[in-house]
Amino acid sequence: xxxxxxxxxxxxGNGALSPRDAxxxxxxxxxxxxxxxxxxxxxxxxxxxxxxMLYLFTSPQRVYRNFHYRKQTKDQWARDDPAFLVLLSIWxxxxxxxxxxxxxxxxxxxxxxxxxxxFIDCVGVGLLIAxxxxxxxxxxxxKQQNRDYDVEWGYAFDVHLNAFYPLLVIxxxxxxxxxxxxxxxxxxxxxxxxxxxxxxxxxxxxxVTFLGYSALPFLKNTAxxxxxxxxxxxxxxxxxxCGWNFTKxxxxxxxxxxx
Numbered sequence: 136x137x138x139x140x141x142x143x144x145x146x147x148g149n150g151a152l153s154p155r156d157a158x159x160x161x162x163x164x165x166x167x168x169x170x171x172x173x174x175x176x177x178x179x180x181x182x183x184x185x186x187x188m189l190y191l192f193t194s195p196q197r198v199y200r201n202f203h204y205r206k207q208t209k210d211q212w213a214r215d216d217p218a219f220l221v222l223l224s225i226w227x228x229x230x231x232x233x234x235x236x237x238x239x240x241x242x243x244x245x246x247x248x249x250x251x252x253x254f255i256d257c258v259g260v261g262l263l264i265a266x267x268x269x270x271x272x273x274x275x276x277x278k279q280q281n282r283d284y285d286v287e288w289g290y291a292f293d294v295h296l297n298a299f300y301p302l303l304v305i306x307x308x309x310x311x312x313x314x315x316x317x318x319x320x321x322x323x324x325x326x327x328x329x330x331x332x333x334x335x336x337x338x339x340x341x342x343v344t345f346l347g348y349s350a351l352p353f354l355k356n357t358a359x360x361x362x363x364x365x366x367x368x369x370x371x372x373x374x375x376x377c378g379w380n381f382t383k384x385x386x387x388x389x390x391x392x393x394x
Contacts (some may be wrong), residue, residue: 179218187219191300195343198297199350212351213293223300227253230307237311238386244393251392252307257299265292268344276354284353294347301339305332310382318382327375329382334371338364 190197206212214220231252235245269291277284310318310332318329341363349357374381 176221178216179221180216181218181222184216184218184222188222188300191297191343192304192339195297195346199346202350213290220296223296223303224253226300226303227257227307230303230311233311234307234389237314238390240390240393247393248389251389257303261292261295261299265295268294268348272348272354276348276356278353278355284351286348286351286354294344297347298340298343301343302336305336305339306385314382314386318380319386323378326378326380326383329380330371330374333381334367337367341367 187198187201202212205215209215228249231249232245235248240248265288269286269288272286272291277286310329313328313332318325341361345357345360348354348360373379
């Protein structure tokens with residue numbers, strides 16, 4: 136799941152890895168260890184995962200500084216503890232049920248919405264974005280002098296999950312308190328509040344994604360990952376000028392999904 140050096144580059148000089156150690160550091164071995172821990176809740180550090188979720192809002196740089204520490208101590212960048220993924224899944228389920236309640240959906244409609252949000256919005260879109268970022272980072276952002284380094288696909292998906300969490304909380308939790316009474320009304324205040332929440336959510340996603348790739352010392356020119364901010368702000372201003380209500384569109388789309 137992680138960006139790692141190739142075994143050949145690590146096998147030179149005094150820092151050579153034995154064949155047994157090299158096998159332990161392969162992406163497949165790390166993925167197997169991660170998935171195995173997914174079924175052992177007592178081995179998960181939920182307190183630390185909650186700390187990460189808090190700081191993804193208040194100071195995401197601190198979260199990625201911890202990633203540096205993990206690289207130094209465990210020779211891997213991404214989490215080896217699935218507690219964050221478990222808590223994110225719980226958040227996703229609870230917030231989607233809340234969305235179904237706010238939109239006055241029935242039990243089976245809410246279940247259908249939950250399946251859509253989990254497997255399409257989070258996993259499906261995440262796979263697509265992670266694959267795109269994996270391709271771009273490896274083809275255009277890896278430093279020439281460090282060709283033995285690469286960003287593995289699994290790490291790109293891990294960064295997506297980090298960035299997805301603030302977006303989820305803003306659009307699927309905070310926004311719920313304003314939908315029926317403010318946002319979906321045909322007023323300027325309605326689409327201003329709704330679209331501003333969308334601006335914050337997608338802005339968080341872009342920024343946390345940028346931090347994830349800029350944390351890797353073998354990548355260059357990661358500042359280009361902030362360029363979508365310009366398009367985002369332009370779209371936000373156009374939406375206010377034209378009276379577009381993104382949240383109202385989302386609610387209509389969710390109701391269409393579960394018919």
